[in-house]
Amino acid sequence: MSLFPSTRLQQFLLTATLAALVSSAGIAQAQSGSSLEVETKLGKVAGKQEGDVRTFLGIPFAAPPVGPLRWREPMPAASWKGVRQATSFGPHCMQAPFFEDMIFRDPGPSEDCLTLNVWTPAKNKAAKLPVMVWIYGGGYQGGSTSEARQDGKVLAENGVIVVTMNYRLGIFGFFTHPALTAESPNKASGNYGLLDQTAALRWVKENIAAFGGDPSNVTLFGESAGSFAVSSHMASPVDKGLFQKAIGESGGAFSKSTLGMRSRIDAEVKDAEFASKVYHADTLEQLRAIPAQELLDRATKPAASKELVRFSPVIDGYLLPESVPAIFAAGKQNDLPLLAGWNHDEGGVLSKSTVESFQASVNKQFGDDAPKVLAAYTAASDAEAIRAASDLTADSFIAYSTWKWLEAQATTGKQPIYRFRFDEVVPADPFHTAGDSAYHSGEIAYVFGSQHLLTDFKWTPEDQALSKQMQQYWSNFAKTGDPNGAGLPTWPKYNAATGWQVMHLGAQPVAEKDDHRNRDLVLDSIWGK
Template sequence: MIEKLKSLCVVSIAAIVTIVPFTQPSFAEKKPELMVKTKSGKVAGKAQGDVRVFLGIPFAQPPVGPLRWKPPVPAAKWHGVRQATEFGPRCMQSKLYADMVFRDPGTSEDCLTLNVWTPAADKNAKLPVMVWIYGGGFLGGSSSEPRQDGTDLAKDGVVVVSMSYRLGIFGFFAHPALAAESPQKAAGNYGFLDQTAAMAWVQKNIAAFGGDPAKVTIFGESAGSFSVSSQMASPLAKGLFIRAIGESGGAFSSGGLPYKALADAESQGSNFATTVLSATTLEQLRAIPAQQLLDAAAKPPPGVRFAPDVDGYFLPESVPAIFAAKKQNDVPLLAGWNRDEGGINEKITLELFKADLDKQFGSESAELLRLYSATSDADVVRAAADLASDRFIAFSTWKWLEAAVADGSQPVYRYRFDLVTPADPNHPGGIAAYHSSEIPYVFGALDLLQGYNWRPEDYKMSEIMRKYWTNFAKTGDPNGDTLPKWPNYKADSGWEVMHLSPDPAAEPDRNRDRYLFLDKVWGK
């Protein structure tokens, strides 16, 4: 870890000698202002070392009653000072993911709050801002997870913001009656609109926390990364950010998280309303208790999945179509995925792998077998892990990167996270760079997680990733700080990929032929 300089004071009866290093003022030299005035009212935060923390700040009115399934409405003003020292409730969700640990008071439909971590002692610092969007399949997640704590990331000279957004049936339910009452004739994507509203709040308020609204980077993982690609595509987010980081996922294929056409989403919602909820009007639907709605969507297992749609408003067209027409928010992009997104099946055999390829790809299976380099039981474990990763997350992220290069004018950087993380309660084998395993490294939050035996290489990896990420947020280029050179992702440099490990190195994409072939098969 990079050692922070500290002021050293030597005190004696005869004299006071103070030795001060040449650095910017810290909280040790200037008392932090823990009360900040936002456009809605004053908030009082807390200090965590050299970082000021403000939690659970409302950015929208509670989306309940008549505001259920409507675009978020800016938060009402309050009088006095609002305490901002505890996380707000997480948005309505079932317990879906064993690796998610929360520090909030529980679930509620009244959940549209955000959090700010700032190293700035006052509002004049004008620091770059990083706005985090959590993942969870658009079904779960919360900004209160310890692995997403912004304290250490903020110490690298950025203001960190994270928000909650509506999920599942509350965030992505579409119905013909909702489209009919909408001025834009749109339905669904309320979770996306929450994200956009939080970014709009940042534009209006972050200067009071020492952030620069003209230097906002959005970043997210899994569904949060899909969200980043969607915000890049949406005209509603224009001007709200100038850089984007995607960790594992992009809205560019029909694989893991497909986006429906509006008519299909409305049909799904209408059928669900009448057959499951026995409701035919919006009044009836909005009167159903939140927990009853959540339970109904979860039965029978695995339940009904309400996901984003191409609503004609937030997304006028599909995300790929918007990029192809060069209508996206054209900003520098840093994106990639983890080596083992789909996990590792150590019991797979070459025979089983061939059968899987035959089932999926038919006459194309022989070429896929060659491209995945599967020739024996010894190497088929790696091949199967790579195929699972591509099917789940990697291919869609690759498509996003390719579109950003082909249809944009800004620099693009690609990575793969290769560090095999130590065993943990959810992955006792400790044999892979799993989906989402990079998150605590990015945030510098390793020591906030329980059940891990972190190694020196883990702390080194975290320092490297924090520097690359915050450099990108500051300048649009991850390079600097004596870090290994991270080249642009483009044809004339061999489509180089930064392999992130404790000793990171860039090399030409060794799997490009594979992705080009998958594009012919999956991109049809």
């Protein structure tokens, strides 16, 4: 029996038809044979020329996840006739304004948001260039491909094709419910945002050759939640063969605190209780009838957030048949070349007043294990105490989980591993204190070379030089699985034989042996249990 009465289904189909007609207004007939036209599996798209790079924006890679498709696995997008104009970003996915430094260049929020963008320097489809597919961060609660700092044009100039995709966030992307699991062909629910990313990877596999890309040479990379996602896809059997290399910037799905995964069964109970209490809705029909903005507002308002289960990925039994650490420990991950690391000041630089309570906070957090933690984070002066407290904050937040990902791959994987730490103090901007740290997300603009679009920053020649080097390291890795190349400081592999060397990315990049390994091992003896 249908979950929707016939009148509601008819209304949905009518709405979908009208949306398609509106969308078709953006599909114009154009002269055939244009170098800015590309034939995808669903129809032709027409991009725009930006210097030596052809840019295609707002291409749908899945059907709009609205109406009866809300909280379903992404469905195939509809084909179109004529030439679809792909010169502007699609809407960003529904989200509350959690992150003030995220400034989007798109039409605004929409539940119909599953589009992707392609930047290609290829002149034709015979180029077979390596492909880099980016997943943005934002705690699985925010983000958009239209952010200027992750614009793909400059990175693409390094001889790679850059693809970025939107994916469902928050309650739209990670809500679970027993009824959702029951209706799913995979008997799973809760990982719709991750499945959107998988759908985008499948689109790349099927279509990127037409843009001059090599579908058998794809690198998946991301930052923060995007990095957590990359590690999850590396663990997932569903993603096998969809990408051949992985880059993680600040985060791995090995944490029990930051973005820690729940089991689907536990999540179903808590999310269903949340829906009943906050929305007074107990059926999928009732929940899917709630307007998107109302669904978002009621999920994120202060009264609800006190009891809000953070909506993020779960161990669903399908995309992730087990936890990510368990999959890696068993050697069941997709064994790929891995480049990963984090920033020097992931948790910021703490003040002296905060440090004064450092020992008390460690005692509270670690209990009987506090003495060995304090011994690992030694501090003989006020300056060292500030550094030690800042380091432990960063490790607790995101550095340890990234380290654990590297260690897990080093233990059961056979492919090369490269580790970095971004040390460059990022220039001042309206959202960050002037020149005080290499803060979380600070490396993104350097990887993408997007400084020219971020005019509020006071970039220096040293920043520009480091950015060019990082673009080369990242694109070299995408091409060959090795970041090294002519004119670059040598980046050794990360393994016992090299002394677990780390590439420190600053004004003068240099590789050094990991001098904090003992600290990570101490934390692992506590958190890794």
